[in-house]
Amino acid sequence: MRWLPQNVSTFGGDIDWVFRLILYIVGVWFILAEGTLLYFVLRYRRKSGRSALFNDGETWRELAWVFIPALIVLVLDLGIDAAGGSVWDKIKGGPPPATVEVQVKAKQFNWEFTYAGPDGKFGTADDITSENELHVPINQVVRLTLTSADVIHSFFAPNLRLKQDIVPGRTIPAWFEATATGSYPIACTELCGFGHYSMAGTLVVQSPQDYARWLKEHSTQSTASADTDRARRAN
Amino acid sequence: MAEQVHAQGIAGSQIESHHELGFLRRYIFSVDHKTIAKQYLSLSLFMAIVGGFTAYLIRWQLAWPETSVAGWGYVEPDGYNAIVTMHGTIMVFFVAMPMLLGAFGNFLIPLMVGAGDMAFPRLNAFSFWTLFTASMVLLASFFVPGGPAAAGWTSYAPLSDNPLYTGVNWGINLWIIAVALEFASFLMGGVNFLTTALNMRARGMTLWRMPLMVWMEIIAAVVFLLSVGPLVAGAVMLLLDRTIGTGFFAPDRGGDPLLWQHLFWFFGHPEVYVVALPGFGVMMEVMPVFSRKPIFGYRTIVTSVIAAGLLSFIVWAHHMFVSGMDPRLATPFSITTILISVPFAIMVFAMIATLWRGSISLKTPMLFALGGLASFMLGGVTGIFLGSAAVDIYLHGTYFVVAHFHYTLFPTVFFGGFAGLYYWYPKMFGRMMNETLGQIHFVLTFVCFNAVFIPLFLTGLAGNPRRIYETTAYEFLKPVQPLHVIATIATIVLLLGQFPFIANFVVSMFRGARAPQNPWQANTLEWQTDSPPPHGNFRTIPVVFRGPYDYTVPAAAQDWAPQSQSDREIGLAAAGG
Numbered sequence: 062m063r064w065l066p067q068n069v070s071t072f073g074g075d076i077d078w079v080f081r082l083i084l085y086i087v088g089v090w091f092i093l094a095e096g097t098l099l100y101f102v103l104r105y106r107r108k109s110g111r112s113a114l115f116n117d118g119e120t121w122r123e124l125a126w127v128f129i130p131a132l133i134v135l136v137l138d139l140g141i142d143a144a145g146g147s148v149w150d151k152i153k154g155g156p157p158p159a160t161v162e163v164q165v166k167a168k169q170f171n172w173e174f175t176y177a178g179p180d181g182k183f184g185t186a187d188d189i190t191s192e193n194e195l196h197v198p199i200n201q202v203v204r205l206t207l208t209s210a211d212v213i214h215s216f217f218a219p220n221l222r223l224k225q226d227i228v229p230g231r232t233i234p235a236w237f238e239a240t241a242t243g244s245y246p247i248a249c250t251e252l253c254g255f256g257h258y259s260m261a262g263t264l265v266v267q268s269p270q271d272y273a274r275w276l277k278e279h280s281t282q283s284t285a286s287a288d289t290d291r292a293r294r295a296n
Numbered sequence: 297m298a299e300q301v302h303a304q305g306i307a308g309s310q311i312e313s314h315h316e317l318g319f320l321r322r323y324i325f326s327v328d329h330k331t332i333a334k335q336y337l338s339l340s341l342f343m344a345i346v347g348g349f350t351a352y353l354i355r356w357q358l359a360w361p362e363t364s365v366a367g368w369g370y371v372e373p374d375g376y377n378a379i380v381t382m383h384g385t386i387m388v389f390f391v392a393m394p395m396l397l398g399a400f401g402n403f404l405i406p407l408m409v410g411a412g413d414m415a416f417p418r419l420n421a422f423s424f425w426t427l428f429t430a431s432m433v434l435l436a437s438f439f440v441p442g443g444p445a446a447a448g449w450t451s452y453a454p455l456s457d458n459p460l461y462t463g464v465n466w467g468i469n470l471w472i473i474a475v476a477l478e479f480a481s482f483l484m485g486g487v488n489f490l491t492t493a494l495n496m497r498a499r500g501m502t503l504w505r506m507p508l509m510v511w512m513e514i515i516a517a518v519v520f521l522l523s524v525g526p527l528v529a530g531a532v533m534l535l536l537d538r539t540i541g542t543g544f545f546a547p548d549r550g551g552d553p554l555l556w557q558h559l560f561w562f563f564g565h566p567e568v569y570v571v572a573l574p575g576f577g578v579m580m581e582v583m584p585v586f587s588r589k590p591i592f593g594y595r596t597i598v599t600s601v602i603a604a605g606l607l608s609f610i611v612w613a614h615h616m617f618v619s620g621m622d623p624r625l626a627t628p629f630s631i632t633t634i635l636i637s638v639p640f641a642i643m644v645f646a647m648i649a650t651l652w653r654g655s656i657s658l659k660t661p662m663l664f665a666l667g668g669l670a671s672f673m674l675g676g677v678t679g680i681f682l683g684s685a686a687v688d689i690y691l692h693g694t695y696f697v698v699a700h701f702h703y704t705l706f707p708t709v710f711f712g713g714f715a716g717l718y719y720w721y722p723k724m725f726g727r728m729m730n731e732t733l734g735q736i737h738f739v740l741t742f743v744c745f746n747a748v749f750i751p752l753f754l755t756g757l758a759g760n761p762r763r764i765y766e767t768t769a770y771e772f773l774k775p776v777q778p779l780h781v782i783a784t785i786a787t788i789v790l791l792l793g794q795f796p797f798i799a800n801f802v803v804s805m806f807r808g809a810r811a812p813q814n815p816w817q818a819n820t821l822e823w824q825t826d827s828p829p830p831h832g833n834f835r836t837i838p839v840v841f842r843g844p845y846d847y848t849v850p851a852a853a854q855d856w857a858p859q860s861q862s863d864r865e866i867g868l869a870a871a872g873g
Contacts, residue, residue, distance in 0.1 A: 064754055064757035064758055065690075065757055065758075066758060066759055066772065075686070076686055076687060076689060076690055079684060079686045079687050080681065080687050080690070083680050083681050083684060083687065084681075086680075087677035087678075087680050087681075088677075090677065091673060091674065091677045094644065094645075094648065094673055095670060095673060097648055098648050098651070098666070098669065098670055099670075101648065101651040101652055101654075101656075102651060102656055102658075102666060105587070105651060105652070105653060105654045105655065105656050106656050106657075106658070107588075107655045107656055107657045108655075111655065112588065112655055112848055112855060113587060113588040113589045113653060113654045113655040113847065113848040113855070114589065114652075114653040114654075114848070115589070115590065115847070115848045115849055115850055116589065116590065116592070116652075116653065117590035117591070117592065117593075117594065117845065118590075118591075118592035118593035118594070118596065118646065118649060119593070119594070119595065123592075123593075124593055124596060126645070126649055127592070127593055127596065127642055127645040127646055127649060128642070130641070130645055131638055131641050131642045131645065134637060134638055134641045135635070135638050138634045138635055138637055138638065138680075139631075141634055141680065141684055142627075142630060142631045142634055142684075144684075144686075145630060145684035145685060145686040145687065146627045146630070146685075146686075148686035149623070149626055149627060149630070149685045149686040149689075150623075150627075152686070152689060153618075153623040153626065153685075153689070154623060154624075169461070211454070211461060212452075212454050212455040212461050213452055213454070213455065213553055215618070215693055217693065217759070217761065219690070219758075219759030219772070222689060222690045223689065224618050224689050224690065224692055224693065225618055225620070226618050226619045226620050227620070228547075228553050228554060228619070228620040229454060229547045229548075229553060230547025230548070230551075230552065230553065231547075231620055233620045245772075246759075246770055246771065246772040248759070248761050248770060249761070250692070250693030250694065250761040250762075251452070251693060252377065252447065252448045252452070252455065252763045253455060254377075254455065254461055254462055255372075255373040255374035255377060255446070255462070255463065256373065257373075257377070257763065257764070257765070258373060258764040258765035258766050258769050259373075259766075259769050261769060261770055
């Protein structure tokens with residue numbers, strides 16, 4: 062499917078696989094059903110000298126024409142459920158051990174990404190904060206901790222095939238592992254107010270070296286900006 | 297039985313004493329179900345114009361952001377959210393329900409079951425005027441300071457819970473009041489539908505002889521009655537949160553935003569079927585008549601619809617897979633959701649089987665019925681993608697969802713609604729509509745509807761979020777912008793394409809050919825009385841001898857067999873009753 066954007070996460074391929082499975086199954090049904098409908102309409106147009114067949118579908122023999130296809134639909138449904146269920150569990154069932162942790166705070170109308178900083182602890186003075194830019198190293202499990210300052214937002218990174226609503230009052234986990242370096246979009250997919258459309262962020266997947274460099278550069282800046290932030294809040 | 301005859305006797309005498317009615321009692325505060333049906337119809341058509349105009353504003357903004365919308369002006373971001381909110385609210389609650397339940401249900405249930413009027417005519421009038429009040433409250437919200445509601449038609453808390461978050465104060469309060477009044481109106485209507493269909497049926501009209509339209513209306517009414525209660529409670533809680541500062545949905549006061557979503561979707565999903573089922577009902581009335589064949593598998597269809605109605609109560613959380621609810625809930629809800637495709641598949645297959653070896657005439661009502669069925673199938677199959685929790689992680693909240701639900705609701709509400717209007721117009725107004733204009737209207741509607749929403753499936757696949765004021769705000773969406781332009785141009789032509797209908801509808805009322813009693817040679821009871829039917833509907837209440845779909849009965853004298861005619865009357869040797 063060239064319509065789906067490039068996938069850059071370890072589980073995105075699984076979602077794309079279930080998507081394709083459903084596409085092929087329902088695609089065949091859709092074409093068969095529309096084709097039959099169109100054929101009947103053309104084939105049985107009213108003609109003089111031919112009248113309709115009295116056939117009311119009240120016997121099991123006739124109903125087999127409906128029930129057997131419906132039974133096949135049922136079996137295919139269960140197959141789709143089974144295929145999707147394991148993919149869901151993999152992505153949302155519980156994160157694997159993570160090497161990178163990022164706290165994500167969504168608010169009207171931007172994203173605030175916080176890293177623990179050199180001491181490895183959140184809530185300390187050396188925390189690193191980045192506005193609207195989520196930097197992560199390639200091929201490492203990243204764990205996000207999602208919170209909201211005001212209304213419901215939704216973290217959506219199309220290339221990761223990751224979406225998770227962020228509900229105020231709750232702390233919601235999410236995880237991913239990116240497989241290709243580059244910059245990718247982050248969007249908010251839950252209506253959050255007049256600036257909803259502008260709540261765009263960027264996911265920057267970097268090599269471990271570049272990521273470490275970015276963290277280092279940012280930690281000095283961030284401490285300064287955190288201080289001014291605190292000072293601003295105190296006023 | 298004796299009681300029923302007695303009740304009809306009373307109804308009959310009341311009708312006779314009402315002959316000399318003033319203008320107000322006759323046209324405004326009428327208690328005649330046919331007049332009330334026309335009131336619902338007028339209201340829904342008026343609201344459809346408002347709803348259609350909001351669609352135009354939305355589409356223009358998406359195709360050509362930061363330009364002035366022709367005939368309106370610039371749309372601002374908060375104004376855009378308000379327009380999107382009102383579009384959804386108006387189309388679902390003030391167009392679909394008044395048309396499919398209010399107008400068709402009111403007009404058809406008494407006529408189709410052979411009753412003189414609704415069981416509770418005054419309650420019927422009261423439910424319409426409650427809806428009218430609700431509509432006025434909703435329209436008034438456009439003019440209050442801060443503008444109308446802007447938290448989406450789903451009104452998710454806490455965005456909707458606290459005026460600070462949207463800048464809309466009275467707009468959302470009025471929205472809640474309007475929606476709550478609308479619910480009250482259809483609760484009263486539903487009680488009336490159910491009572492009429494169960495208690496007022498003519499002699500011989502057993503449950504298994506009721507037309508499918510009646511079945512669909514009463515199943516829709518039951519589904520509505522059972523699902524709306526929690527949301528009425530939710531609406532009161534939301535209003536209290538906003539006005540006196542209770543904290544039902546506010547996390548900083550101990551409330552839970554997800555509670556609103558559960559209450560909303562516990563109603564919201566069944567609501568889809570409340571509006572879709574009567575649309576299917578219309579298609580199922582029209583298809584046998586224009587194929588001259590019985591509907592295929594009448595009892596199977598009724599049973600499937602009841603099954604779908606029951607299942608609709610345990611699928612709501614598929615709207616909430618990524619909402620933050622416990623992820624272990626996703627798989628059970630995914631299974632129930634995908635399973636609901638089985639009863640719907642049975643219905644669709646039965647409709648297709650009805651056409652097999654029929655004698656199909658493509659008059660306007662049939663064109664809309666077939667076009668509706670063909671379009672609905674795409675809405676049905678795309679629901680499987682969204683019902684799969686894993687795929688929904690990607691597709692949730694994108695234009696794929698928008699395209700999907702428009703493909704389920706537009707075919708049932710508008711194709712079904714137009715099929716019904718073209719089909720029953722002669723009975724409602726006593727005049728025939730123009731066939732050529734009807735066919736032009738169908739072609740424009742069918743082609744343009746598909747041209748609007750197929751591109752939107754594709755933008756959804758590209759990851760385009762819904763409810764976005766400017767898709768150009770995202771660099772990655774620039775390649776799909778041409779699809780938005782196509783969808784917008786198609787929307788404009790789709791809206792202009794409704795003018796042949798409006799002209800046809802209005803002019804035929806005065807200039808159309810006089811409609812005979814039974815212009816389509818149909819079986820159901822509404823066609824066995826005058827067009828339009830007199831007060832009390834039938835000169836004598838008919839006796840029912842057969843099911844509603846006896847077309848092309850072997851050895852009969854003609855290819856239709858009205859429900860009120862015995863075997864002897866249709867030319868068969870009487871072999872019993």
